[in-house]
Structure formats: C-alpha cells, structure tokens
Amino acid sequence: xxxxxxxxxxxxQGGWIMGPLLAVSVAMWTMIVDRLGEYxxxxxxxLNQILEDDFRRKHSGHAPLDGEILQEVALRLRRRLxxxxxxxxxxxxxxxxxxxxxxxxxxxxxxxVISLFGTGNARAMAxxxxxxxxxxxxxxxxxxxxxxxxxxxxxxSRNLKTGLDESVATLSGQISSGKLKMAEGGxx
Numbered sequence: 001x002x003x004x005x006x007x008x009x010x011x012x013q014g015g016w017i018m019g020p021l022l023a024v025s026v027a028m029w030t031m032i033v034d035r036l037g038e039y040x041x042x043x044x045x046x047l048n049q050i051l052e053d054d055f056r057r058k059h060s061g062h063a064p065l066d067g068e069i070l071q072e073v074a075l076r077l078r079r080r081l082x083x084x085x086x087x088x089x090x091x092x093x094x095x096x097x098x099x100x101x102x103x104x105x106x107x108x109x110x111x112x113v114i115s116l117f118g119t120g121n122a123r124a125m126a127x128x129x130x131x132x133x134x135x136x137x138x139x140x141x142x143x144x145x146x147x148x149x150x151x152x153x154x155x156x157s158r159n160l161k162t163g164l165d166e167s168v169a170t171l172s173g174q175i176s177s178g179k180l181k182m183a184e185g186g187x188x
Contacts, residue, residue, distance in 0.1 A: 014134040017102035025142045028091035048167045092146030099139015106132025
C-alpha cells in the first residue's frame, strides 16, 4: 500500500500533465505488447502458412491472375505487420513533449510565486520546480523505452517481411512455371 500512496503522491506533484502522460504510456505499451504477441505468433513459419492458406482460398488456376492474387494477399500481410508501428513511434515521441510542457508550466508557476513573494519563499517556489522536474522525468521515462521498443518492433517487422517476400518469390516461381500444386480446391 505504501508504494501505491507514493505513486499517487508522485503523480499529484507532477500536476495535471501527468494524466496525459499516463494515458500515452498505457496506450503505447498496450500496442507494444499486442505487436510483440503478433510477431511471435507469426514467426516460425506461421506467416508463410497464412500466406499459402489465403492464397489457396483465392487462387483461380490461371497463372497471370494467380500472380496478382498472390501479390494482393502479400500486400495485406505486409500491412498487418506494420499495423500500429507508426502510432507507437508517435506516442513515444509525444511523451517528452508532454514532459517539456510540464516543465514550462512548472517554471511559469515558479515565476508567478517569485513575482508575488520574491525569492525569499523557497517552499512556495519548490512546488513549481517539482512540477517541472517530475514531468520532465516522467516524459523521458515513458519515451526512452518506448523509442527502443518501437525500433525493435520495426526490426522484427522488417525480418518478417523479408521472410514473406521470400515465400512470395517461391510461390510466384511455382505459379510461373506451372508447378504449383494446390492441396485444397482449385488447380494450377
């Protein structure tokens, strides 16, 4: 319980800007966990199986049309791999900006206190300085791991797309040569 009250106190000292910082952090990490789970599910041949299954359901048996169908299925899978990556990067970039906004608000509060009481009231000035430092720290604590995870996810997506492109090339070659064997429905 003590940790709970320390966290509440910490957020209270940061002022209202801590709410948006918390929302950005929760949204960003929800998407990061979702993408990590999706990439783990798709690695190890699952992505290639999805490509082949989708293609098998849609193929026509006519080589030029099948080549187009294969490209459409691959494009849809590429979009699935990139889903939310840009938004994760944007949220990671917004966090330090929110922290900077908190810094500016805290400094304005400090200067307001100085204009009213002068520099002799250190306790009154400490509130504004606390807001400035806490929001800056929180913005960086959200942004740095978010940026690292955004880069890691982009790298994982690129690796999966490379494997997807290899599978597409193999299937395209089989379609062109007429050697594609369809296990379910349709013919080549």
